[in-house]
Amino acid sequence: MAPGLRSYVLKRIGFAALMLLGVSVILFGIMRLAPGGPEAVLIGGEFSPDAAAQIRQRLGLDRPVALQYLAWAGAALRGDLGQSFKTGDSVSSLIVDRLGPTIQLTAGALVFALVVAVPLGVLAAVRRGTVWDSIGSAVSLFGVSFPSFWLGIMLILLFSEVLHVLPPSGLSEYGQEGNLGARLRHTILPTLTLGLIQMASFMRFTRSSLLEALRQDYVRTARAKGLGQARVVWRHALRNALIPVVTVVGLSLPTLVGGAVLTETVFAWPGIGRLAVGAVFERDYPVIMGVNLLVASVVIVANLVTDVAYCFIDPRISYR
Amino acid sequence: MTRTFWRLVRQRRGLLGGGAVAIMIVTGALAPLIAPYGYSAQSLLQRLQSPSALHWLGTDGFGRDVLSRVVWGSRVSLEIGFFATGLSLVVGTLAGSAAGYFGGGTDTAIMRVADMFLSVPALFLILIVVALFGASLTNTALVIALVTWAPVARVVRSECLSLRAREFVHAAHALGAGHLRVLSRHLLLNALPVIIVQTTLLLGQTILIESGLSYLGLGAQPPLPSWGNMVVEGRQFLASAWWIATFPGLAIFVTVLGFNLFGDALRDAFDPTLRTES
Numbered sequence: 001m002a003p004g005l006r007s008y009v010l011k012r013i014g015f016a017a018l019m020l021l022g023v024s025v026i027l028f029g030i031m032r033l034a035p036g037g038p039e040a041v042l043i044g045g046e047f048s049p050d051a052a053a054q055i056r057q058r059l060g061l062d063r064p065v066a067l068q069y070l071a072w073a074g075a076a077l078r079g080d081l082g083q084s085f086k087t088g089d090s091v092s093s094l095i096v097d098r099l100g101p102t103i104q105l106t107a108g109a110l111v112f113a114l115v116v117a118v119p120l121g122v123l124a125a126v127r128r129g130t131v132w133d134s135i136g137s138a139v140s141l142f143g144v145s146f147p148s149f150w151l152g153i154m155l156i157l158l159f160s161e162v163l164h165v166l167p168p169s170g171l172s173e174y175g176q177e178g179n180l181g182a183r184l185r186h187t188i189l190p191t192l193t194l195g196l197i198q199m200a201s202f203m204r205f206t207r208s209s210l211l212e213a214l215r216q217d218y219v220r221t222a223r224a225k226g227l228g229q230a231r232v233v234w235r236h237a238l239r240n241a242l243i244p245v246v247t248v249v250g251l252s253l254p255t256l257v258g259g260a261v262l263t264e265t266v267f268a269w270p271g272i273g274r275l276a277v278g279a280v281f282e283r284d285y286p287v288i289m290g291v292n293l294l295v296a297s298v299v300i301v302a303n304l305v306t307d308v309a310y311c312f313i314d315p316r317i318s319y320r
Numbered sequence: 321m322t323r324t325f326w327r328l329v330r331q332r333r334g335l336l337g338g339g340a341v342a343i344m345i346v347t348g349a350l351a352p353l354i355a356p357y358g359y360s361a362q363s364l365l366q367r368l369q370s371p372s373a374l375h376w377l378g379t380d381g382f383g384r385d386v387l388s389r390v391v392w393g394s395r396v397s398l399e400i401g402f403f404a405t406g407l408s409l410v411v412g413t414l415a416g417s418a419a420g421y422f423g424g425g426t427d428t429a430i431m432r433v434a435d436m437f438l439s440v441p442a443l444f445l446i447l448i449v450v451a452l453f454g455a456s457l458t459n460t461a462l463v464i465a466l467v468t469w470a471p472v473a474r475v476v477r478s479e480c481l482s483l484r485a486r487e488f489v490h491a492a493h494a495l496g497a498g499h500l501r502v503l504s505r506h507l508l509l510n511a512l513p514v515i516i517v518q519t520t521l522l523l524g525q526t527i528l529i530e531s532g533l534s535y536l537g538l539g540a541q542p543p544l545p546s547w548g549n550m551v552v553e554g555r556q557f558l559a560s561a562w563w564i565a566t567f568p569g570l571a572i573f574v575t576v577l578g579f580n581l582f583g584d585a586l587r588d589a590f591d592p593t594l595r596t597e598s
Contacts, residue, residue, distance in 0.1 A: 015432070018432070019432070019435060019436050019439055022432075022433075022436045023436050023439060023440055026436065027440075027445075027448070030448060030449060030452065031448070031452060034452030034453050035452075035453065035454075036452075141577065141580055141581065141584070142577065144524075144576075144580060145524065145573055145576040145577035145580050146573055146576075147528055147531050147532065147535075147548075147551075147569060147572045147573065147576075148532070149531075149532060149535045149548075149551065150531075150551055150565070150569030150572060150573070153551065153554075153555055153558065153565050153569065154566070154569065156558065157558055157562055157565075157566070161558055161559050161562075254438065254439065254440070254441040254442065255441070257441045257444075258441035258442055258443035258444060259443075261441075261443050261444065261447070261536075262443070262532050262535065262536070265535070265536065266555075276444060276447070277447065277536060280447050280448055280451040280452070281451060283452070288448060291444075292440060292444055292448075295440065295441060295444060296439050296440050299439045299440075299441070300439050303439070
């Protein structure tokens with residue numbers, strides 16, 4: 001690894017660690033500053049101030065906020081994210097249980113979005129001004145304008161209620177958890193919902209980036225050498241045009257995970273998003289912190305990897 | 321500015337988007353006059369009626385007129401949308417212009433804070449704050465602004481970064497203009513087209529976020545209708561009364577599409593060279 005690149009990567013890792021620290025401080029502060037606490041949810045109904053004080057003491061919420069944060073951060077650094085206030089289960093195990101379905105959903109949506117968006121973006125750029133370009137523009141504009149939860153409900157209405165071809169919710173049918181076919185059928189609608197929203201921005205960036213690449217000298221040279229249109233586009237222009245698309249994919253992760261919250265709610269999908277929504281309503285602070293720390297880490301690491309991957313994809317980029 | 325206006329008028333999608341937005345704004349403003357019934361007027365004998373001459377968009381599970389609730393719902397969605405966007409623009413523009421103009425440590429500090437806000441999915445953060453501090457229209461708007469200022473700051477910063485190196489800014493400094501004057505009269509005034517376009521696109525986003533929050537039960541509280549909570553109420557009747565969830569969602573879609581079309585057309589009108597790029 002070149003010395004310039006090494007110091008850049010080290011600097012970025014340092015920034016990433018600082019950002020994680022900042023995110024955790026902000027989230028912790030927001031939760032502790034909020035009026036009320038988890039005692040009302042844990043006891044349910046009316047309760048005496050003594051009972052509330054006992055619960056706060058048991059959960060360690062009676063200590064100064066700074067001490068609470070230090071205790072939490074110290075344990076988190078050792079890999080212990082604490083126990084759920086509500087169930088007493090380890091937060092790590094709750095997250096691990098829900099991680100699989102969320103990865104399945106988000107990865108599926110990302111793959112679907114890229115597989116559809118890149119060819120459509122290429123078509124729109126190569127056939128600029130034609131009907132393909134109009135279709136591409138319409139798809140990208142519609143995609144960013146749909147509320148994801150409504151799109152999901154409309155897909156349920158069409159495919160489950162009217163056509164009766166796909167199941168409306170859940171990870172699988174009861175007793176059919178091991179059946180791959182059943183699980184795949186349950187995956188289609190949530191993946192489509194999340195993927196269609198993501199597809200719009202990928203398509204738009206592929207188109208504009210390819211248009212830019214097609215104007216470069218090396219493309220003109222390739223054409224002058226007598227190469228066919230397909231080879232010029234796919235082998236020369238697209239390889240360079242995909243570099244900004246990689247960034248957009250990296251930057252789209254927060255939107256993707258945020259979109260998963262609503263999609264999981266619409267389709268009763270037992271993932272991280274639903275875990276977070278439930279934890280927020282129940283004021284289950286350790287679960288909220290654990291989930292958000294995980295999501296922020298994934299986003300920060302993905303952005304770091306995207307930046308570092310650049311130097312391997314595009315040698316023109318220098319790091320100082 | 322006049323040339324920009326005529327370029328905008330000549331674009332079909334700009335007119336279409338602007339028209340859709342104008343209709344929604346007028347509908348929201350005149351809701352008490354336009355809506356055929358009150359938003360909470362119930363008639364259990366009329367529940368789950370399909371669209372008809374009496375109830376153009378049908379009735380919901382409590383026998384309330386869906387059209388009237390969609391009309392009233394536009395008020396809530398647009399009010400939160402405009403309030404949140406306004407706040408986000410003020411904070412984002414101030415932070416972004418300071419970062420771009422002063423550079424150095426100020427830039428690094430502001431942009432790292434912005435990066436922190438960008439690294440947590442907006443909906444997660446909004447969900448936490450609204451659920452813990454209470455779901456009111458003001459809280460919802462405030463917290464949407466809290467998570468949408470960072471992208472605005474980024475755009476304004478990059479515009480100010482490029483503008484501050486221009487000759488007219490050096491000339492203003494040479495003539496003795498202070499930081500505040502250079503920032504407000506020279507940088508921000510020239511960055512105005514970018515800020516206007518950003519506003520239009522942000523309005524669509526804030527309406528989408530608000531509707532998502534309402535869907536999760538954290539936006540406007542019943543019986544006050546918002547498009548998001550109407551969709552969630554319609555979800556349980558999807559098999560028997562498709563219209564309850566369909567029309568409010570369609571209203572969100574048309575409004576956001578309108579803002580996006582108008583924003584795109586504005587961007588092209590301000591800078592026609594972009595037209596072939598995006």
